[in-house]
Amino acid sequence: MSEKGKTQDLVTKLYENRDLTDEEFKTLLETDEYDEALFEKAVQVRKEHYGDKVYLRGLIEYTNYCKNNCNYCGIRKSNQNLERYRLSKEQILECCKEGYELGYRTFVLQGGEDIYFKDEILCDIISDIHREYPDCAITISAGERSKASYQKMFDAGATRYLLRHEAADDSLYRKLHPGTMSLDNRKKCLFDLKEIGYQVGAGFMVGAPYQTTENLIADLRFLQELEPDMIGIGPYIKHKDTPYKWFSNGSMELTLRLLAILRLMFPYVLLPSTTALGTIDPQGRELGLQAGANVVMPNLSPVDVRDKYTLYENKICTGEESAQCRSCLEMRVKAAGYEVVTDRGDVKR
Ligand code: SAH
Secondary structure, eight states, rough: OOOHHHHHHHHHHHHSOOOOHHHHHHHHOOOOOHHHHHHHHHHHHHHHHHHTTEOOEEEEEOOOOOOOOOOOTTOOOOOOOOOOOOOOOHHHHHHHHHHTTOOEEEEEEEEEOTTTTTTHHHHHHHHHHHHHHHHHHHHHHHOOOOOOHHHHHHHHHHHHHEOOOOOHHHHHHHHHHHHTOHHHHHHHHHHHHHHHHEEEEEEETTTTTOOOOOHHHHHHHHHHHHHOOOEEEEEEEOOTTTTTTOOOOOOHHHHHHHHHHHHOTTTTTBBBBOOOHHOOOTTTHHHHHTTTEEEOOOOOOHHHHHTTTOTTTSSSSSSHHHHHHHHHHHHHHTTTOOEEEEOOOOOOO
């Protein structure tokens, strides 16, 4: 068979089976030879399931306090060079109001693992948002909590939860995280969330320190086991106030390749083109859409706290008002040939 024939074969096989052998995944991940065919197929599959629609989710970064000390993350507990903030319920509701007026019908509340936000406090905020905006989906991304806590938030009105598994290989997970955290607990949280009935998002960083191709294949295998509704991936980007500041950033090319592979493995999945991707390359998010992504998450946080939610360096969109952020992203999505939609955009299994 000709070289071109072989190339098409592997991508076609992934498209048809939604799966490959470890060896085939390795081949696909380690060369750019298949990229063109991959992106083309991924866009086709995304179109079959979601048309040209790109869903907007309004992101509210409600606290940068965190009790954890992840080795890659700029808001880790030990970072003393960071001014900490937490939004009040009134501020969070104000963000929702602004977002609602801009057309958003999904609010994502993301934060560090801030012990101030006990169940009662978080649930009170969730039920207020739910009461005022019953037509909106409430997504929480507040890290690892007990199953009882997840249940209370669900009962208060949250229906989606984002918790990246970060690394499905145990030894890599341990290199990236402090000894107080474990992959077993992370996985348990994800399965608890699913059992309760949440739409669940998992994911990982691309090009994280020490990550190998085998580690990435382990991530793909874990996702097959979990079958999440959403998958968040973005390049690792260094931060000067972390122990891993010496590692280089993950690559855009590999991130795009993985987005396309994920689209072919999970045709129905909601797949964001992330801020991190837009940070390592000015065209990153547009290229993400052209590799099969179908979600973007404009920032709705108050402008005066934006530059304090510094997971990594040079994070984009920290200076703009929400309305500017919305129109900028809308322009970009349209220019890339897609249609911005603001409805809740539930997963289409
Ligand atoms: N506390 C929440 C939210 C964490 S921040 C939780 O535990 O889920 C959201 C995501 O940002 C993380 O899951 C991580 O994958 C990503 N992130 C953190 N530091 C990063 C870095 N330096 N570069 C790229 N992504 C990073």
